[in-house]
Amino acid sequence: MQAEASFFTLLPDEKHQLQLERLQSTLNRAYRHVPYHANQLNALGIEPADIATLADLQRLPFMERADFSEHYPYDLFAVPLRDIVRIHTAPGTTRNPTVSGYTAQDREHWRHMLSRAMRAAGITPHDILQVSLNPGLANWGRDYKDGAESLGASVIPNTQLSIEKQLMVLRDYKTTALITTPAMAGHLARHMTDSGMGPAALSLKTLIICGESIAPDLRKTIEQELHVRSWVHYGLSEVPGPAVAFECESHDGLHINEDHFLPEIVDPETGAPLPEGSAGELVLTTLTTRAFPLIRFRTGDRARILKTACPCGNTLARLQWYPERMDNIMNIDGVNVHGDQVHYHLENMLSLSKEAISLRVARREGRKLLEVFIRMNDTIFSDEIKELEKLLRRAEARLRENLGVPAAIRLIESASM
Amino acid sequence: MLRIRNLKCFYGRIMAIKGISLSVAAGEITCLIGANGSGKSTLLSAVCGLLPDWTGGIELEGQSIKGLDPPALVRRGISLVPEGRLIFPPLSVMDNLKLGAYTRYKKRAANAIEADLESMMSMFPILRERFRQPAGTLSGGEQQMLAIARALMARPRLLLLDEPSMGLAPMIVEKIMEVLEVLRSGGLTIVLVEQNALAALEAADRGYVLETGAVVLQGAADELLADKDVKRAYLGKDYGDFYDAG
Numbered sequence: 001m002q003a004e005a006s007f008f009t010l011l012p013d014e015k016h017q018l019q020l021e022r023l024q025s026t027l028n029r030a031y032r033h034v035p036y037h038a039n040q041l042n043a044l045g046i047e048p049a050d051i052a053t054l055a056d057l058q059r060l061p062f063m064e065r066a067d068f069s070e071h072y073p074y075d076l077f078a079v080p081l082r083d084i085v086r087i088h089t090a091p092g093t094t095r096n097p098t099v100s101g102y103t104a105q106d107r108e109h110w111r112h113m114l115s116r117a118m119r120a121a122g123i124t125p126h127d128i129l130q131v132s133l134n135p136g137l138a139n140w141g142r143d144y145k146d147g148a149e150s151l152g153a154s155v156i157p158n159t160q161l162s163i164e165k166q167l168m169v170l171r172d173y174k175t176t177a178l179i180t181t182p183a184m185a186g187h188l189a190r191h192m193t194d195s196g197m198g199p200a201a202l203s204l205k206t207l208i209i210c211g212e213s214i215a216p217d218l219r220k221t222i223e224q225e226l227h228v229r230s231w232v233h234y235g236l237s238e239v240p241g242p243a244v245a246f247e248c249e250s251h252d253g254l255h256i257n258e259d260h261f262l263p264e265i266v267d268p269e270t271g272a273p274l275p276e277g278s279a280g281e282l283v284l285t286t287l288t289t290r291a292f293p294l295i296r297f298r299t300g301d302r303a304r305i306l307k308t309a310c311p312c313g314n315t316l317a318r319l320q321w322y323p324e325r326m327d328n329i330m331n332i333d334g335v336n337v338h339g340d341q342v343h344y345h346l347e348n349m350l351s352l353s354k355e356a357i358s359l360r361v362a363r364r365e366g367r368k369l370l371e372v373f374i375r376m377n378d379t380i381f382s383d384e385i386k387e388l389e390k391l392l393r394r395a396e397a398r399l400r401e402n403l404g405v406p407a408a409i410r411l412i413e414s415a416s417m
Numbered sequence: 418m419l420r421i422r423n424l425k426c427f428y429g430r431i432m433a434i435k436g437i438s439l440s441v442a443a444g445e446i447t448c449l450i451g452a453n454g455s456g457k458s459t460l461l462s463a464v465c466g467l468l469p470d471w472t473g474g475i476e477l478e479g480q481s482i483k484g485l486d487p488p489a490l491v492r493r494g495i496s497l498v499p500e501g502r503l504i505f506p507p508l509s510v511m512d513n514l515k516l517g518a519y520t521r522y523k524k525r526a527a528n529a530i531e532a533d534l535e536s537m538m539s540m541f542p543i544l545r546e547r548f549r550q551p552a553g554t555l556s557g558g559e560q561q562m563l564a565i566a567r568a569l570m571a572r573p574r575l576l577l578l579d580e581p582s583m584g585l586a587p588m589i590v591e592k593i594m595e596v597l598e599v600l601r602s603g604g605l606t607i608v609l610v611e612q613n614a615l616a617a618l619e620a621a622d623r624g625y626v627l628e629t630g631a632v633v634l635q636g637a638a639d640e641l642l643a644d645k646d647v648k649r650a651y652l653g654k655d656y657g658d659f660y661d662a663g
Contacts, residue, residue: 014440017420021438021635028631048631049436052423052473083645105644290646 007259008315015315019262020054022287027051030293033078036071037295054262057285058273063297065093065329065338068238072096079103079291088139090238091403093338098238101291107146109288110241113257114147117246120255120314121208121231123177125152128203130175132166132184133158134367136335136404137211140235140242144179147243153177163191174203178228181211181334182218187366189225199227208233210242211334213323234321236299237336239292244284245319250311253318260288263319264296265305268326279304281326282319300327300336330361332368332405342372345402349395350374362408369406370399376411418443418606419464419575424473426459433459435630436473441575441608446601448609448617448638450651451627457610458500460627461577464608465497466490477575491520496573500580502564506553510544513552513563517570530570537566540596558589565596575606582613594620614651618642626651 010018027048030037040061041047051057067076069092074081084101092098102110123129129148133141141158148155156173167188169175178185185207192199207222207230214222214232223230234254235242244261245254256263261284265274268281282303286294302322310318325331328339342359346352352374362371392409399407419441426434434456441447449457462468464475466487475482477493485493496517504513514537518530538545541562547555552563561581568576578597582590590613597607597620611617618624618638626634626647634646641647 017422017438017440020422021440021632024436024438025632025634028628028633032628032633049425052436079646103645105640
């Protein structure tokens with residue numbers, strides 16, 4: 001990890017050289033070992049050797065979520081399966097989930113990145129760190145646990161608990177740092193107030209917020225209610241993982257792990273690169289990943305890159321992350337849910353066309369859930385109200401299982417859509 | 418110290434190096450490993466000025482070396498220990514060493530050269546014993562020591578070695594790697610090209626893995642030593658040990 005440790009101290013020119021070297025070898029590996037990448041380049045008559053600068057990356061085609069589904073399960077892996085030590089699954093865009101793999105070295109890099117991000121939030125081996133993420137972010141739960149353990153913190157891993165139990169653990173185990181989503185943090189804060197427990201009952205001092213960007217006023221309220229300082233992490237629930245970018249003590253943008261990822265900002269409509277400092281869609285290319293390289297992956301997230309020096313002294317560029325999405329993906333407590341996938345499951349189970357369904361993200365008891373409105377029609381209409389009810393509950397369970405988020409289906413009359 | 422960007426080397430119309438970028442930090446041993454024909458030696462030839470037909474950028478301490486001939490590069494501080502040693506067999510060990518300082522004689526540095534001869538012989542005591550012997554009568558390991566000492570006589574700041582372990586017994590290889598580590602701790606920057614990946618990675622700080630003219634992997638030497646791909650391809654692990662799902 002010698003090169004890793006010294007990355008911060010590199011001059012801009014040296015940083016550029018290191019990124020170029022890593023980009024070129026990533027392209028060489030992807031081109032040689034993954035037919036999908038070879039075809040993508042060949043179709044444009046480009047060879048990896050043609051990418052001579054970081055800017056040349058713009059000549060390469062984008063990778064999108066649909067590509068993951070299409071090459072399900074292992075066709076985007078750049079190493080033999082024998083080298084894979086972990087396989088993660090996340091909901092995809094349609095029928096197939098997104099499957100990503102990690103080599104031992106990839107895992108090592110993630111541990112390193114996560115402990116870097118947590119160290120920036122002031123987490124030390126003295127902390128008792130509790131991870132509380134919803135089932136759709138179970139992969140992140142594992143990553144955070146590994147990163148915090150390598151830092152030497154005492155970790156309470158992610159487990160599905162009721163809000164009462166969460167709070168009990170938080171209080172009795174003297175948790176000092178909590179990693180969770182904005183919705184869950186808000187839910188905890190409200191529950192504490194409702195149950196008459198003051199923040200003084202907790203030992204909590206650090207809150208790491210991940211999964212979604214958080215509105216400044218909500219953040220302030222949560223910080224006040226829980227008596228904590230908070231740090232935001234940016235990541236992707238499918239690939240590559242959590243804490244791609246993280247806040248430092250200056251809380252002015254999120255430092256991107258530029259030694260592992262090359263960020264670009266493009267116009268979401270045309271895909272054209274935008275001038276430095278503009279807001280647009282964030283595109284990521286992996287620089288060190290062995291098993292599952294991403295080349296110009298469109299994240300669908302809206303962001304801006306700040307290259308000015310950060311008062312904290314960290315030389316990694318910063319990301320300003322906006323809540324809006326650039327695609328038809330809904331962020332439900334950090335889990336990316338693709339509208340097409342919801343349609344796929346409902347069509348499959350209830351033979352419903354896209355037009356008969358509308359979707360929205362709703363809130364229930366402080367947590368977000370996927371709300372599906374179905375216009376009543378003859379196909380699913382049954383005289384037996386019980387039968388209909390059963391069918392809808394089964395459909396909800398299927399959505400929950402496949403998407404990793406709570407779902408509620410409501411029937412409405414045709415006229416109200 | 419040395420920075421290469423998008424180096425492409427040609428033998429006629431054949432592109433032997435297909436856009437390699439790499440960097441060598443001062444005071445480190447950087448190794449290039451890869452199979453036969455992966456372009457390792459071609460890359461060294463370009464850096465030493467022995468191969469004129471290349472494009473891209475090679476910078477030594479921030480300055481391009483494009484167009485410089487080998488003597489000029491030696492004066493700039495680059496010295497090569499070529500593959501197969503290439504000592505002068507009929508000449509004595511002493512004369513071989515003095516030839517290494519060829520570019521310095523013009524600068525009337527005779528006294529300094531004498532002092533360097535002395536320090537070479539303290540570093541490689543065997544050369545003192547064989548001082549007046551024709552170099553061709555030395556054993557393979559001794560010849561390799563002589564080739565390294567000869568390169569050092571030019572007082573390089575960047576020492577390039579092309580397959581120094583070739584044809585030598587493991588014990589001798591170990592000795593040579595020890596010498597390189599001593600030189601590194603004295604502040605010398607070293608680029609080591611090796612097919613013997615294990616020996617090279619054990620001595621090196623960082624490494625690059627070359628495959629048919631391109632870099633497919635780079636990183637800290639210990640990271641590469643632990644890498645399954647590297648183990649499979651270059652560290653002599655039986656391919657049958659691995660199940661290839663592809």
